[in-house]
Amino acid sequence: MYDFLFQYYPYSAGQLETWHPAPHEALEDSAPARERFNAPVYVAANGVIQRDLRAVSHDARTKLSGVREMLLATRERAPNFGCFGMHEWAMVYRGHDIRHAHIAPLRLPQHDVDALVESRPVACSHFDAFRFFAPDAKPLNRLPLAYATRYDREQPGCIHANMDLYRWAFGAMPWIGSDLLFACFTLASDLRVLDMEAGPYDLRAMGFEPVRIETAEGRDEYQRRQQAFAERAAVLRDELIDCLGECC
Known part of the structure; x- marks a missing residue:
């Protein structure tokens, strides 16, 4: 369940635990503080230690500016709350690459999994989920997705787009501070739970009850939770x- 957050996202637990102040915060100048918060990221002057934004390289500013533009575009798009987590089912369509079979069995027989994928609208807007679809499931997706335009379909209802706020946050460290980073990590952790609970795997032995999106009640539950997470993600x-x- 949670290993994904350190396997898919290239940011270690040690990096996550290394604290940095928020952009509006300054540290009291002292020898121990200077040892930990030092150049080129931090500068000490007038009894305080603050970030030195001059240390952000041109390449880093360009990259962070691109991320900001993508986030702005995502924010302006209409959210879609009708996908119901079908991406995980599309990944195992017709028995293709059942990645977690050695840990957890499928909740439904393979023919029922296939029937669900074929009977429901598949409307994945996140390329990094779509690219793991079974080959036979990719043509079933209602949205054309490609690597070159992978961010053009990002929308604020998508649980993976909201999970990826953690990616953009750790890519902007230490400039955004650890409080915002950890809030994004916590959201990603909670979204990961919904992602897997709504998937085709049976995780009850690990203490996770399924969100049965094959039923109307399960789809309602998924949608309610997805909307609540989208509100957290918007903030x-x-x-x-x-x-x-501020930094680019």
Whole structure:
């Protein structure tokens, strides 16, 4: 369940635990503080230690500016709350690459999994989920997705786009501060749970009850939780956009 957050996202637990102040915070100048918060990221002057934004390289500014523009575009698009987590089912369509079979069995027989994929609208807007679809499932997706335009379909209802706020946050460290980073990580962790609970795998032995999206009740539950997470993500996306605007 949670290993994904350190396998898919290239940011270690040690990096996550290394604290940095928020952009508006300054540290009291002292010898121990200077040892930990030093050049080129930090500068000490007038009894305080603060970030030195002059240390952000041109390449880093260009990259962070691109991330900010993508987040702004995502924020302006209409959210879609009708995907119901079908991406995980499309990944194992017709028995293709059942990645977690050695840990957890499928909740339904393979023919029922296939029938569900064929009977429901598949409307994945996130390329990094779509690219793991079984080959036979990719033509079933209602949205054309390609690597070159992978961010053009990002929308604020998508649980993976909202999970990826963590990616954009750790890519902007230490400039945005650890409070925002950890809030994005916590959201990603909670979204990961919904992602897997709504998937085709049976995780009850690990203490996770399924969200049965094959039923109307399960789809309602998924949609309610997805909308609540999108509200949390909107706040963090705004904070991240503001912080990136200050450093790029």
